[in-house]
Amino acid sequence: MIEVEGLTKRYGEKMAVNQLTFAVRPGIVTGFLGPNGAGKSTTMRMMLGLDRPTAGDVRIDGEHYDRLKDPLTYIGALLDAKAMHGGRSAFNHLLCLAQSNGIPRGRVHEVLDTVGLTAVAKKKAKGFSLGMGQRLGIAGALLGDPRILMFDEPVNGLDPEGIHWIRNLMKSLAAQGRTVFVSSHLMSEMALTADHLVVIGQGRLLADTSMADFIRENSRSYVRIRSPQRELLLDVLHRDGIVVVETGVGTLEVDGYRPEDIGELAARNGITLHELSPQQASLEEAFMQLTAESVEYHAHTGAPLGAPPPPLPGEQPGPPAPGPRWGNDWKKG
Ligand SMILES: Nc1ncnc2c1ncn2[C@@H]1O[C@H](COP(=O)(O)OP(=O)(O)OP(=O)(O)O)[C@@H](O)[C@H]1O
Numbered sequence: 001m002i003e004v005e006g007l008t009k010r011y012g013e014k015m016a017v018n019q020l021t022f023a024v025r026p027g028i029v030t031g032f033l034g035p036n037g038a039g040k041s042t043t044m045r046m047m048l049g050l051d052r053p054t055a056g057d058v059r060i061d062g063e064h065y066d067r068l069k070d071p072l073t074y075i076g077a078l079l080d081a082k083a084m085h086g087g088r089s090a091f092n093h094l095l096c097l098a099q100s101n102g103i104p105r106g107r108v109h110e111v112l113d114t115v116g117l118t119a120v121a122k123k124k125a126k127g128f129s130l131g132m133g134q135r136l137g138i139a140g141a142l143l144g145d146p147r148i149l150m151f152d153e154p155v156n157g158l159d160p161e162g163i164h165w166i167r168n169l170m171k172s173l174a175a176q177g178r179t180v181f182v183s184s185h186l187m188s189e190m191a192l193t194a195d196h197l198v199v200i201g202q203g204r205l206l207a208d209t210s211m212a213d214f215i216r217e218n219s220r221s222y223v224r225i226r227s228p229q230r231e232l233l234l235d236v237l238h239r240d241g242i243v244v245v246e247t248g249v250g251t252l253e254v255d256g257y258r259p260e261d262i263g264e265l266a267a268r269n270g271i272t273l274h275e276l277s278p279q280q281a282s283l284e285e286a287f288m289q290l291t292a293e294s295v296e297y298h299a300h301t302g303a304p305l306g307a308p309p310p311p312l313p314g315e316q317p318g319p320p321a322p323g324p325r326w327g328n329d330w331k332k333g
Contacts, residue, residue: 001148001179002024002148002150003059004057006056007055008056009046009053009054017200024148026178027175028174028195030182030195033199033200034199034206037202038203044181045079046058047075049065060074060075070144071101072101072103072140073102073145087124088125090128090136091108098143103143116165149179149181152182153184155167182194187287197214199287199291201291206290207290218286218287218289219281221255221280222254227252234252237265240265262276
């Protein structure tokens, strides 16, 4: 279990993490989400004692990180896959970690095998691809057979097979009763992996809830209908006071009713339906809905390619580009 209480980190004027309180429980995968710059990495670094909180507290199974003896046997983490001595071989990198945490040499072979790097164990880490580096970082996290695992963007650089592998690894670690805390910007992947979500924006807690509740509470669910008797169906729905959204592609959308309600109404009126399907928004849509207010860095959406970039603060703007100008809706804050 990881317990975070009132956790706060200020860098000068910047409030990177602001009064965060939540717990990461064992036996499930907890996803950690937030837009760029939300404070995820800073929070994870404070959990590992790599950054000192301005205020608040983190406990790892009831203890502060710096009081843990042989910390790798309590909590294993992948924060930055490149944070290793590139001149060392994969084996020696792991052996150094093992020796400093009282972990037997044989365990190095085990974790190399687990992550699929046995064949390149003698190769220097600086020659590794991004995906191989991620695997080596994951091996380091697993080395001490810890009860708690933390991964910052673990699928970064992994190919589809690697992504599938890490997803199953995280689920199996959680199924063994371990605490698994993982951040990712890949929403489709997160939706398949995490059971619970902690969502932050501009350093503040926005949600601490199950995946299912998060999607339900932050998105629209509706029934999509197609019928060859569209006009007749519209009349019937309107007569019953049902609000219908007509989409451009010939489908109708109805909020607040079950497919059964619509299907029975259509049947009573002898209307043929070609589609009657419940629609639930994706995690990505729910995430964008919840965090819209706390996204710090917005990309421009309508500029033509090749248009000039927005002026930096204090810089004179360049000549206007034809059409919508790059920077019209670019903003920070
Ligand atoms: N060492 C530092 N000095 C000053 N500001 C920092 C430092 N580390 C982080 N920040 C700022 O704190 C805020 C949170 O950064 P952090 O890296 O924790 O966000 P994040 O959610 O991990 O972002 P991303 O998804 O882009 O990786 C950002 O505004 C960042 O610029």
